[in-house]
Amino acid sequence: MTYDFLKQIHQTRFLMSAPTFKLCPEDTGFEVAFAGRSNAGKSSAINTITNQKQLARSSKTPGRTQMINFFTVGHQDARIVDLPGYGYAAVPESMKIKWQKELEEYLVSRQSLAGLVLLTDIRHPLKYFDEQMLHWAKDGDLPVHVLLTKADKLKRGAQKTALLATKKQLDALGLPFSIQLFSALKKEGLDELSGVLGDWLDLANLPAKIQQQTDETPTPATQDNNP
């Protein structure tokens, strides 16, 4: 099953970019948002799980106005959302506040949003804005899956220590979560992540939905159809 999810996730395509949530796609089906501080390894994770080199471009320009990027996982009703990396010091305070308000609104009220994947570098604990995101997720009854990225940077023992420490941090927030180690470099943690995405995006039922849609599409009358 997990293997099938991964195959389906490899079908991910770019849908659109939006400068604000007001311009995002229709609120139908299921959506999973990826969030994290800039440099957390978000683009690398999305590219790795979708098996595509440049799907989520890594932005090398700190402070650049970033877009919210939407991708479809084989169907427009199964979407991955790449949220702009937060934590740029260069962004003016007024813009930060505006963006945070929008983000909160999206996390709390987006109907199709089925879960939040929060990425953090395994060498750094969750910081203020990560916790902010987690609080909003809690307010929106949104399940959270945490990826400890760049796990290859640490040895086994240190990985375990980091995992436990972050679990403790999350436990203290009192929200439902799951957590895993992830390495885009070593392609580690793909099965676990694809299992979570498969569940949240309802990928097991997607082939049936696509079939149904095909059936419902009216076939144009051919010339053989005499009145």
Ligand SMILES: Nc1nc2c(ncn2[C@@H]2O[C@H](COP(=O)(O)OP(=O)(O)O)[C@@H](O)[C@H]2O)c(=O)[nH]1
């Ligand atoms: N060692 C290692 N480096 C990684 C991994 N994932 C990302 N990086 C590096 O971390 C930096 C930031 O990655 P990127 O995906 O652009 O982060 P983003 O800003 O969150 O989208 C880049 O230099 C990546 O090459 C990983 O799994 N292992």
Ligand SMILES: [Mg+2]
């Ligand atoms: Mg990026």
